[in-house]
Amino acid sequence: MSYLNIFMISFYWLFLSGTVFIAGALALKILIAIPSGADACVHTGENKTIGECTIPVIFFISLITLIFNIAHIILHCSVTTETPLLEVFSILPIFLLKTKYGMYSLMRTIVMIAIVLVLAFELKRNDKRVIITGFAFSLIFLVMLTMSGHQGTKGYLSIPFLLDILHVVAISIWIGGLFSIYCCYSFFLKKAGSESWNIFLEFINRFSRIATLCVVAITVSGTVIYLYNSKGFSDLVTTGYGVVLLMKILLFVLIILFGAINKFSLIPQLNKTDVNDWTRLMSLRKKLATTMTTEAFLGLLILLATSILTHLSPGE
Known part of the structure; x- marks a missing residue:
């Protein structure tokens, strides 16, 4: 693998991680942070609400x-056309306008610019309708990303493609939500006091329920897609694509285990512990912060595996 391929996959990983974060962060705001009251809490040391502090980050x-x-x-154009990087700009317009992948890349760039503009507008005002608009654009972006992927070659009304959309959206809401909690709402996992404890519980319970639905959607859609594409379970150990896919599956199982610890152990204990037993509550919350941070890190590794798979063909 050439250094250009390595850079191409690395930039795609960073781009994909950012895309997942944006979709997850906006979904978290709409489905969890605003309804639970978390966005309305005033950030410690800031004369702003947490909701206002998160928008600049996003x-x-x-x-x-x-x-x-x-x-x-740019790197993808250079690699696929075997054009030296310094000369790629001369053929980039042709790549973007004359190839299927190039046209999808151009369209997703336009949508990403729209997302940036929507978020820039939200910097000046705190309006839920703007957040919903940004999330709608992020969903369109995810669909376009899927259209340029492996399942898009099977037709846009095929079962694998439609399931892949569900797969990508569920991953974005779950893992992107974890990224958002780590980057934007860590206050609740580390510093929230007794005055905002009920909001913290509502916030974390809502996320747990939505994460569970996402895990079910990811598991079902991923399994069906694999059965559609696979010629047999031997592919998992006999091809490079299969080995990377197997690593992704193992990472997914690992992240589910940490999620299960949260859902079936730590969160129920947080809900049942008396609010006056602050020492125990702080200990449980610290453990929850550790497991959720670990989940977010594993999510990054899953997206790295996904980025590698995107640049491989099934069977390679």
Whole structure:
């Protein structure tokens, strides 16, 4: 594998991680943070609500994601056309306008610019309708990403393609939500006091329920897609694609185990422990913060495996 391939996959990983973060962060706001009251809490040491503090973070990551997206397109054009990197700009317009992947790349770039503009507008005002608009654009972006993937070659009304959309959206809401909690809402896992304890419980319980639904959707859709594409379980150990897929599955099992610890042990204990037993509550919350941080790290590794799979063909 050449250094250009390594850079191409690396930039795609960073771009994909940013995309998942944006979709997950906006979904978290709409489904969890705003309804639970978390966004309305005033951040310690800030004269702003947590909701107001999170938007600049999401906006900045959307800008970085746009840059990584453009960098990946340039490298992808260079690798697929076997054109030296310094000469690739001369054929880039043809690549973007005359090839199927190029056209999808151009369209997703336009949608990402729209997301950046929506978030820039949200910096000036705290409006749930703007957040919903940004999330709608992020869903469109995820669909376009799926259209340019392996399942898109099977037709846009095929079962594998439709399941892949479900798969990608569920991953984005779950893992992107974990990223968002780590980057934007860690206050609740580390510093929230007794005055906001009920909001913390509502926040974490809502996320647990939605994460469970996402895990079910990911498991079912991923299994069916594999059965559609696989010629046999031997593919998992006889091809490079299969080995990377097996690693992704193992990482997925591992992240589910940590999620199960949260759902069936730590969160129920947090709900049942008396609010006056602050020492025990802090101990449980610290453990929850550790397991959720581990989940977020494993999520990054899953996205790395996904990025490698995207640049391999099944059977290779």
